[in-house]
Amino acid sequence: MRTPAILSALLPAMALGACVAGPPPEIATPAPALPAEFLFAAGSSTDASVAQLLPHDDPAYQALSSQALSGSPSLAEAIARIDQARAGAARASAGRLPEAGMNGSVTGSRQNINIPANSPFSIETEQISYSANLVASWDPDIFGVLREQERAAVARIDAAQAGAAAVQLALLAEIAGTVIDWRTIEARETALQRDLEAALELVRLSRVREDAGIAPGFDRVRAESAAASSRSRLASLASERNRLAGRLVTLTAQPMRQVLDALALPAPLLTLPAVPAAAPSLLLTNRPDVLRAAANLAAEDAELAATVRSRFPKFDLSAALGLLSFDLGDLLDEDSIVGSLAASVAAPLLDFGRLEAEIDGAAAQKRAAFQAYRGAVYNALGEAETSYGLVASTDAEAGFAIAERDSAERSARLANTRFExxxxxxxxxxxxxxxxxxxxxxxxxxxxxxxxxxxxxxxSLGGDRQTD
Structure with missing residues (x-):
């Protein structure tokens, strides 16, 4: 008979608690509209793969990238962030389950009670109690606050994993670019060495003509000037090599000797692989920064839901079973067994806008996360378009430069033949x-x-993770 009376007394409080804040805010998060194709991707091949864009055929890249993936501090830090996020998710998941524990205590007390001398009652003024208890509690999470917090924690794992993938993507791209720069210096050095040999041959020929009295010394001076120019350009390559090698030490976390040994491996032919065709929608599923922004948005959505649901009453069930005795020797007696079982409910009544302010703050966080997601998507789109355009322009430049080199070499050979x-x-x-x-x-x-x-x-396309 008393239970309905208690519930009838709690219902008005629960109703007031549910009304302490207004309805949850509606925040639209539409998917960003992307074009059907990249504008600057003209001439790309549907048969080419994204993986071919990296110098996988270069043994130096293979060695250095493997070393970086196993020893890079930045990548190890990102992986540790994943473990941290997993621990947070495990804690949130465990929070939805009952919790049990045990405790024991020895309590001494003394009371100062003035009892008349002729009183028939005797009260002990000093007592020592001994207790040992098993306690348990559980939040049934009727309104799903803990469930939403767990969903947010799981989304944080996805964000951490995407963050680690972004670090790995940047690391491999930087190593690949640095190795290519190193190979480019080697190719430039080879070309300059040929130029120096040709210039020295002209110096020798001009000296012979000068000694024979059939040419002025000015010809020899001009030939020596050309040789000096080649020597100067060759010497300038050393500083570029040092800078690149130092950069690889930082990226791979390996000593300089090991980096130089990897770079000394035979270089493959410098070819230009075909450019793969890709759709802008690939960015939504393959770019780590976009995936991380999407995971953060999902986490903020769950956090908002948890904050909104915290305005509803919270129930808690608890129980205790233990032993209590005022004599240590009687602690294990049957009469020392004590226990309790309790159910409680708590609901906000008047918080003077505190909860509403928390909901507004969580809603603002979700709006910010959505705009960050949109920014990541369009940043990825802009980088991909730029990269496609850069490939097209550098390919055209390389084609003209090769044609110029071949034409100039033919002209030099023809001039030498005509001179002879x-x-x-x-x-x-x-x-x-x-x-x-x-x-x-x-x-x-x-x-x-x-x-x-x-x-x-x-x-910019997110690497070749889509082939995994």
Whole structure:
């Protein structure tokens, strides 16, 4: 008879608690509208794969990327963030289950009670009690607050995993680009070495002509100037090598000797792989930064739901079973057994806007997360379009540079043949050689930029994770 009376007394409080805040806010999160295709992806091949954009055929890249994946501090830190997020999710999941524990205590008390001397009653003023208890409690989560908090924690795991994937993507792209820059320097060095050999041959020839009295010393001076220019450009490559090697030490967390040993491995032919065709919708499922932003949005949505549901009453069930005795020797007696079973409910009545402010704050967090998600999507779209355009422009530059190199080399050979046949003067040979000297290095640098652009495209498309 008393239970209905208690419930009837609690119902008005529960109703008031449910009304302490207004209805949950409605926040629209429509999917960003993306174009059907990349505008600058003209000429891309449907048979090519994203993985081909990286220099997988280069043994230096294979060695250095493997070392980085196993020892990079930045990647290890990102993986630790995943473990941290998993621990948070495990804690949130465990919070929905009953909790049991045990405790024991020894309590001494003394009372100062003035009892008349002729009183028939005797009261002990000092007591020592001994207790040992098993306690349990459980929140049945009727309105789903804990469930939403667990959903938010699981979404944080997805965000952490996407963050680690983003770190790995950037790490591999940076290593690939640095290795390509190193190979480009090697190609430039080869071209400059050929230029130096040709210039030294002209110096030798001009000295012979000068000694024979059939040419002025000015020809020799101009030939020596061309050789000095080649030597200067060769010397400048050393500083670029040092910078690249130091960068790889940082990226791979390996000593300089090990990095240089990897870079000394034989280089493959410098080719330009075909550019793969991709749809902008790929960015939504393959870009780690977009996936991380989507996971953060899901987490904020769950946090908002948990905050809104906290305005409803909270129920708690608890129980205790133990032993209580005022004599240690009687602690295990049957009469020392005590126990309790309780159910409680708590609901907000008047909080003067505190809960409503928390809901407004959670709603603002969700709106911010949605805009961050949209920003990540359009940032990815812009980077992909830029990368496709960069590939097209660097390919065109490389093609023209190669044609210029081949034409200049033919012109230099023809000028030398005409000179030997007495049909051209020595200045004509020097001018043709000077043009050829610069063209070889420019072609090597242009090919390197075209290969570098492919690495940027690989990164902007989210890597080749879609093939996993």
């Amino acid at each position: 046949a007495g049909l051209a003067d020595f200045l004509t040979v020097l001018d043709a050689r000077r043009v050829a000297d610069a063209s070889g290095e420019r072609a090597a640098a242009a090919i390197g930029r075209a290969r570098r652009a492919r690495v940027l495209l690989w990164q």
